[in-house]
Amino acid sequence: MKIGVFVCHCGSNIEATVDTAAVAAAAREFPGVVFATDTMYTCSEPGQDEIVDAIKEHNLGGVVVASCTPRMHEQTFRRTVERAGLNKYLFEMANIREHVSWIGKDREANTNKSVDLVRMATEKLLRNRALHPKKFTINKRVLIIGGGVAGIQAALDCADGGLEVVMVEKTSTIGGKMAKLDKTFPTVDCSSCILGPRMVDVAQHPNITLYAYSEIEEIKGYVGNFEIKVKKKATYVDWKNCTGCGICMEKCPSKKATDTFNEEIGKTTAINIPFPQAIPKKAKIDPAFCTMLKKGKCGICAKVCPSGCIDYEMKDEFITEKVGAIVTATGFDLFDWTVYGEYGGGRYPDVITSLQYERMLSASGPTGGHIKRPSDGKEPKNVVFIQCVGSRDKSVGRPYCTGFCCMYTAKQAILTKDHLPQSQSYVFYMDIRATGKLYDEFTRRAMEEYDTNYIRGRVSMIYPKGDKLLVRGADTLMGTQVEVDADLVVLAVGAESSAGASELAEKLRISYDSYGFYMEGHPKLKPVETNTAGVYLAGACQGPKDIPSSVGQGSAAAAKVLGLFSKDQLESDPQVSIVDIKRCIGCGKCIQTCPFGAIKEIDFRGMVKADVIETICQGCGICTSTCPQGAVQLQHATDNQILSEVNALCQF
Amino acid sequence: MKFQKELKDSIRKALPELDVVIGWCGSFDPLHATPHFIRREEDIDKLEIGPLSVHNLATYLPGLRSKKVGIVVKGCDSRSVIELLQEKLIDRENVTIFGFPCTGVVDQAKIKKALGHVGNVQSCDISDKSVVVVVGDQAHSLKLSEMLADKCHSCRYPDAIISDYFVGDKIGDAVPAKADYEALETFEKLSIPERFGYWLKELDRCIRCYACRNACPLCVCRDHCAAESRDPHWLSQENNVRDKLMFQVIHAYHLAGRCTECGECQRACPVDIPVLMLKQQMNKEIRDIFKYEAGVDPEATPPLLSFKMEEENITEKDW
Numbered sequence: 001m002k003i004g005v006f007v008c009h010c011g012s013n014i015e016a017t018v019d020t021a022a023v024a025a026a027a028r029e030f031p032g033v034v035f036a037t038d039t040m041y042t043c044s045e046p047g048q049d050e051i052v053d054a055i056k057e058h059n060l061g062g063v064v065v066a067s068c069t070p071r072m073h074e075q076t077f078r079r080t081v082e083r084a085g086l087n088k089y090l091f092e093m094a095n096i097r098e099h100v101s102w103i104g105k106d107r108e109a110n111t112n113k114s115v116d117l118v119r120m121a122t123e124k125l126l127r128n129r130a131l132h133p134k135k136f137t138i139n140k141r142v143l144i145i146g147g148g149v150a151g152i153q154a155a156l157d158c159a160d161g162g163l164e165v166v167m168v169e170k171t172s173t174i175g176g177k178m179a180k181l182d183k184t185f186p187t188v189d190c191s192s193c194i195l196g197p198r199m200v201d202v203a204q205h206p207n208i209t210l211y212a213y214s215e216i217e218e219i220k221g222y223v224g225n226f227e228i229k230v231k232k233k234a235t236y237v238d239w240k241n242c243t244g245c246g247i248c249m250e251k252c253p254s255k256k257a258t259d260t261f262n263e264e265i266g267k268t269t270a271i272n273i274p275f276p277q278a279i280p281k282k283a284k285i286d287p288a289f290c291t292m293l294k295k296g297k298c299g300i301c302a303k304v305c306p307s308g309c310i311d312y313e314m315k316d317e318f319i320t321e322k323v324g325a326i327v328t329a330t331g332f333d334l335f336d337w338t339v340y341g342e343y344g345g346g347r348y349p350d351v352i353t354s355l356q357y358e359r360m361l362s363a364s365g366p367t368g369g370h371i372k373r374p375s376d377g378k379e380p381k382n383v384v385f386i387q388c389v390g391s392r393d394k395s396v397g398r399p400y401c402t403g404f405c406c407m408y409t410a411k412q413a414i415l416t417k418d419h420l421p422q423s424q425s426y427v428f429y430m431d432i433r434a435t436g437k438l439y440d441e442f443t444r445r446a447m448e449e450y451d452t453n454y455i456r457g458r459v460s461m462i463y464p465k466g467d468k469l470l471v472r473g474a475d476t477l478m479g480t481q482v483e484v485d486a487d488l489v490v491l492a493v494g495a496e497s498s499a500g501a502s503e504l505a506e507k508l509r510i511s512y513d514s515y516g517f518y519m520e521g522h523p524k525l526k527p528v529e530t531n532t533a534g535v536y537l538a539g540a541c542q543g544p545k546d547i548p549s550s551v552g553q554g555s556a557a558a559a560k561v562l563g564l565f566s567k568d569q570l571e572s573d574p575q576v577s578i579v580d581i582k583r584c585i586g587c588g589k590c591i592q593t594c595p596f597g598a599i600k601e602i603d604f605r606g607m608v609k610a611d612v613i614e615t616i617c618q619g620c621g622i623c624t625s626t627c628p629q630g631a632v633q634l635q636h637a638t639d640n641q642i643l644s645e646v647n648a649l650c651q652f
Numbered sequence: 653m654k655f656q657k658e659l660k661d662s663i664r665k666a667l668p669e670l671d672v673v674i675g676w677c678g679s680f681d682p683l684h685a686t687p688h689f690i691r692r693e694e695d696i697d698k699l700e701i702g703p704l705s706v707h708n709l710a711t712y713l714p715g716l717r718s719k720k721v722g723i724v725v726k727g728c729d730s731r732s733v734i735e736l737l738q739e740k741l742i743d744r745e746n747v748t749i750f751g752f753p754c755t756g757v758v759d760q761a762k763i764k765k766a767l768g769h770v771g772n773v774q775s776c777d778i779s780d781k782s783v784v785v786v787v788g789d790q791a792h793s794l795k796l797s798e799m800l801a802d803k804c805h806s807c808r809y810p811d812a813i814i815s816d817y818f819v820g821d822k823i824g825d826a827v828p829a830k831a832d833y834e835a836l837e838t839f840e841k842l843s844i845p846e847r848f849g850y851w852l853k854e855l856d857r858c859i860r861c862y863a864c865r866n867a868c869p870l871c872v873c874r875d876h877c878a879a880e881s882r883d884p885h886w887l888s889q890e891n892n893v894r895d896k897l898m899f900q901v902i903h904a905y906h907l908a909g910r911c912t913e914c915g916e917c918q919r920a921c922p923v924d925i926p927v928l929m930l931k932q933q934m935n936k937e938i939r940d941i942f943k944y945e946a947g948v949d950p951e952a953t954p955p956l957l958s959f960k961m962e963e964e965n966i967t968e969k970d971w
Contacts, residue, residue: 506961580883583876587741595959622959628906629873630884639884 001061003122004054005036007096007114008047008067014101019111023066023096026115030122034058043073048080055084062086062125066094066118071522087130089574089636092121116649123648127641131574136615138224139324140565141166145216145504148176149547150539151329152198153554154561158327159207161562166321167202168230171260172213173278175199176331180261182361182369184547185411186442192277192364199279209321212280217318219507220597222616223534224324224570232317235284236293237271238309244273244281248301248310257289259366263356265374266366271301271310275364285310325534325564327557328518329550330504332495332540335390335398342461343386343491349375350469351462351489354385354408361415371419373488376467380487383416384471385409385427386459391494392430400515402494404546406433409492410446417450425452426484428459428473436546455482462489495544508535509596509618517543528557532618533573536560575636576617577624583631584609590623590632599623599632655752655820659724660696662817666722666748667693673722673750674712676705682776683763683785687712690722699724703778703796706757708732708914710869714741721747726754728803730812731912731947732869737814738950739910739957741872751812753823756804758783758796761924766794803915805830814950836932851897857923858896864927865903867920870910878902900930908934909954912947941965 005027009015020038027036035058041047042065051063063086065077070093078088094117100110140163144155147169159165167174178184179199181191202208211230218229237248252269259266261274268274270289273281283301291298292312302310334355338346350373352360363369373380387409391402406429413425427446432454434440446452457474464470471484497516505512510530511519518541521529528536536557539550564570577599579590586608591599598616602609610632612623623632630639663673667690677688677698685704690696701724709723710732725733730751736742758778764770767787774786783794806828812818831837839847862879865871878886879899886902887895903917911931918928938944942955942965 583881585873585876587739587872589739589957592953592957593959595961626957628878629876630878630881630886631876633884639886643885 001032001090001126002034002059003030003032003062003064003125004051004058004060005030005033005064005066005118005122006042006047006051006054007036007038007118008042008065009038009040010067010097010101011041014067014097017101017105017107017110018096018114019107020066020114022111023114023118027064027118027122030119032062032126033122035060042067043076048076048083051077051080052084055081055086060086062090062092062128064092064094064118064121064125066096066114066121068097069095069099087132089131090125090128092125092128094118094121120645120648123644124641127638127644128636131635133571133574134614135569135571136224137568138565138570139226139322140164141321141323142561142565143168143226143228143321143323143326144329145326146170146176146329146331146539146541147174147202147210147212148329148331148539148550149178149195149198150331150541150545150550150554150557151176151327152195152202153551154327154329154538154558155208156198156201156205157555157558158561159205161558163207163561163565165205165208166228166230166323167208167210168214168216168228169210169212170215170330171274172235172282172284173261173274173280174202174210174212175277175279177355178547179275179277180263180355180362181358182363182365183411183415185407186436186438188411188414192362196277199277203279210280211319212282213284216504216507219326219509223532223564225615226323226326226534228321228323228326230319230321232319234287234314234316235282236287236290236310236312236314237283237285238311238314239280239282241307241309242282243307244278244283245306246273246283247304247306248283249273251300251304253298253300254289254291257286262359262366263353265352265356265359277364285312325536325561326508327536327538327554327561328504328508328510328530328541329538329554329557330498330501330541332544333498334493335396335496337389337491337493339396340389342459343389343489344462348462348464348469348489349373350380350487351491353491353493354405354412355493357412357490358408361412361419369419371416371488378487379420379423381420381423382468382484382486382488383413383423383425384459384469384484384486384489385413385425385492386471386489387427387429387492388458389491389493390496391492398494398496398515400544401433402544403433404544405492405494406443407436407439407546409490410434410443410452412490413446413452414450417452425450426471426486427452427454428471429454429456430458431456436548457482462486495540498541501541508532510535517541528553528560534564572615573619574614575619575634576614577612577619577621577632577634579610579612580631580633581609583629585629585631586610589626589628593622593626595620595622656699656701658819659701659750659752659817660699662750662819663690663696663699663722663724664693666750666817667696669720670722670748671719672716673724673748674709675699675724675750676701676707676709681773683770683773684760701752703756703758703783703800704776705754706760706801706919708867708869708916710736710914711867711916713747713869714872715874717742717746719746722750723747724750724752725812725815726752726757727807727809727811727813728754728912728914730814731809732914733947734814734950735870735910735912735947735954736872738947738952738954739870739872744950749812749815749817751815751818753820754807754810755780755823756796756800756807758799759801760919762799762801763794766799767792801915801919802835803913806832806834809948813948833932833936836929836936839929840933851900852893854925855896855900856893858893858900858925859923860891860896860899861922863920863922864900864917867916868903868907869914869916870907870912871903900927903927904930904934907931909938909942909944909956910946911935 007020024036082088096114144167217231220227254270259268287293359365434443457476459473461472501516538553538557602611673690676685679686777784810823
């Protein structure tokens, strides 16, 4: 093979600490190399043209580019060599930027290391083979996991684009966290007034199938052809006939059920519809509180239901759906703030979370929109807001900023004044992070027009004093201690990954960070993709996000799905494992270790052999490191290719 | 041995259903035993078990997979059988296991060292305490405890863990006289260059006969060993210590968490290279990381032959 080597300056990114001309000169001596040069920006149009021209002029059979990380430009250069008529796998990249020039200042050492990396790349290239992708047909249906605002947006955009959409929502209604909010910042729009119509659209759209009160049990398959097992949890109400009239709720004698929709500010009935705008507006029974299900006595809801749809014998049901792409929009949950002993650790009823306060502000909430202290039902006068509860705090393992608490706290302070003009709000904050459009103006309004007292400092202690709470903290701008007699304390509790996020990630085979937030394909360039083909992210499951960002991601994920489905067939990545059937002894070790279930046992002339299902294989290489005799080889990273690189580098 | 007759009776009872029963019998001289393949009833009488029954006969099992095979096992050998069962390299219904309580086997290398030159052995008498070898009309009395294989001193499973027929009285789980990895831990105290130098020196005399591999009950790749393949081409056929060391490293890695430390590799080595230590090193790591011991539970999966999203003792997230 005749090899051409192109050593990139990357402006001064590489050239400043690597003698690229010397690297090119050294490369000319390597076996197979017939042409080597250094170029200013190899990725630019003239840079790419130089590669194309060199391939033609020198009749090159393979190309090495020494430049940045392959994550940046491998695809770029593969297209370049393809344009010149070469197979795109007859190309290798040596990373002399992230691995060399950016991490060391010694020009001589950097140059030597670059020469080594180029030698490794050329040795591997000599053993590369042309690889050809296979084509397979795809199922143009999409699964949306999670019916919050991000999932709703993704579902509607996909459905409007003509795709069949399956939405699976864990709770008995879609709407997510946004449905619990009273108003939204910075416009103070009524949250359910803007979200409600979208929720109705989901219910009415002919292309959308909604499974509420359902969870993902199992995911099999691969991009274009996933098979999803959905668990429809037993609601004990036949939703086909339930009209959502609510008579069952009125008559249910068990009125102490946990009201998760209202963040446990009040109690609800064992059979309930979470809120008036719920979609679907159907009742479900909470078996932990239903007397009939617990003791076999009662049955009042069945008697009063006008459509006779109560079924105490109902069981979980499993449904299989086939889709070609998945959008994960599972959102977030609130940090468990009771770990903070200084805020009472959950002992004081008048210390509540921001989301509980939101339910209290909402006209459809348990207090009908009146701000009342949970302890005695009185209207508070002094309301203290504490920001960064479970955000930016390494001591509780939450070093990240949730990002939207500054804004909703300002909104809640404004709404407090609107509801109770005689009240005074205090906000303990660390920094105000109001970086969105009209956001800083909004927090300023809270301070300047609504007379909110912003105190820069942390609260060290809350303790009861009579029927009030004494909040003691520092004012770091004044350098003094502050004490506020509070009637109500609202904690701006930070976001964390939703419960069960990691289990779902394992089913989806996507990665997640140490906090359980899902990892995007690339932090800048692939914000809604994952590293698993056909699985996309939307909203706060990827990291805490406010509503406009979540909606934006919902649309972005939908655009990705529509783009994926714009073709009838997909090409499979040929960088997959292949079994050399004559070397395989059929021990099945690779089948046991494959994380993707991509290897199956086959019968070959009466002998057991392993066989890779190419479309499922993700090319991770675990099978190749498991197989003792090397019968499974990962294409484009075969043992011999890797050994040639090692041998090029390590002289024994 | 006292239960030898009992064992023969059991084999006689089972033999009609089996194609072959593998045990041991006398060999070219009284100091050695050799594997014995019992196919007919008259073969049974030649069976002999005792401290000379050194071979791990489980090595033969994968190659006889399609046959109904009986096998006589020591405690340590039974662990290899378990490992083969775990890895589905043999089928339980095709294997009949005869276990007995083992009180240790000799290390021929130690006897050879004690006698100096082992010539024409006239007789060998082994009692509970001593080994009396007559060579060239001269009797040498050796202490049995000093002639036992190292593995016997740290043996915790003298009885076969798995068996269909068990003869004699079970000894029960023994409290080993020596800790598992005493010699290894001493070796680990050396510096890395010292250890590397040691292996280069030891492996320099390797003749690449692959007896270590062929004796290993868990080397199951048959004709497809990475040592003799061009694709993948892990080793060249050159005579250099680099490739000799590389082979031992490959062998040790392939056995990590699978090796039951039966010591057959080291016993088979014609130039006495202490290759078992490499496998012990890997097993020690596996034990520390995965709390796993190979060849004890037929239902278990060796840790490196499974995939877990999160390992309990490998905390990637804290890196």
